[in-house]
Amino acid sequence: MSTQYIYLHGFASSPNSAKARDIGDRFAQIHTKLKIPDLNAGDFSHLTITRQITQVAAEFSNNSTPVTLIGSSLGGLTTAHLGQQYLQVQRLVLLAPAFEFLSHWLPKLGDEELQRWQQEKYIMVYHYGEQRKLPLSYDFVTDAAQYQEKFLQRPIPTLILHGKNDEVIPIEASRNFGRWRSPPQVSRPWVELVELDSDHALGNVMEEIWQAIRLFCQLP
Template identity: 45%
Template structure:
């Protein structure tokens, strides 16, 4: 036995049924390693916040060693949780959404932000549901209260980020890794989805965690 369990934290506007979630769930299950893939939408995507997401993951942590794998917004969640939960032994961040509050504010004009605040919700395409769903302005307010630049706990960290990522620029992972010697950054020939070569990513994860039998 590997001596740890895994929690996979899916991305923003995604679900436990995403291709990456299902792929890694099957791979760890095949090795007999317990893995959970919680639904972070909780049937109420509209009122999603980073705080709610972190509380949900924290509620299923046990005192035993746990590896967190987070995709995009899930990667940001994993990094923040690892700061204050010593049972989190390793984190694997797939195109982590560091600086997400800044991204949202740069993506939208001041007028669009004001409209979101005034109307209360913003329509967001939800990939898990295959349709637009409203997202409350509290999402952005809550996001602004976190600063991933202050994370200092030296938890072994593997970051895999696509060089062609046009959603979360790879420079945010480069900046994060530069001042943290416990972080290993692997830059892939891929975009934000990181779906081009999942077997290669799995091999990198296996090597990072010291697993056997992580070939295709």
């Protein structure tokens, strides 16, 4: 049975991002279909992880087709939770996944900014896909808080590719995910972490990433 491949772009990004285009082109070269849904869904302001999960699950062909998900940054975090919730997801590739991201992102805003966001309900965020600032609802934060790594217990073959110099999501977040030890006593032996000499964008290692994806997914 043929596998369905879906790519999830990152936060404030789009299907037109450099990584999405690069990986899309490489799938096209081997004549394999890769779906790249627009997770902004025409309404970035009301983006939540829950909405992304619902949107991507609606792309699954049917209940029996195996799905391989490739996710970048926040798309990687969403990908991991899709794998937990849907048994037809058989394989995950996570590019600099945004594990523990609220604890990395919110402190950068500072307390005042965070309080203002809570009170005013919206904050202006630079959107790389649109190349302008757009409002984002505080619902994004309250929704994201429920998606914690401790719930990711399904032993699903997972390849993580993360830059050692990632300035957005420290590589420790992926290291911690692979060897998670807090109660209940669990490690995740099904997770393979490849550490790359790169930053969050991973722009200089796309060839390495592609070879790793190809091998892991047994692509032609």
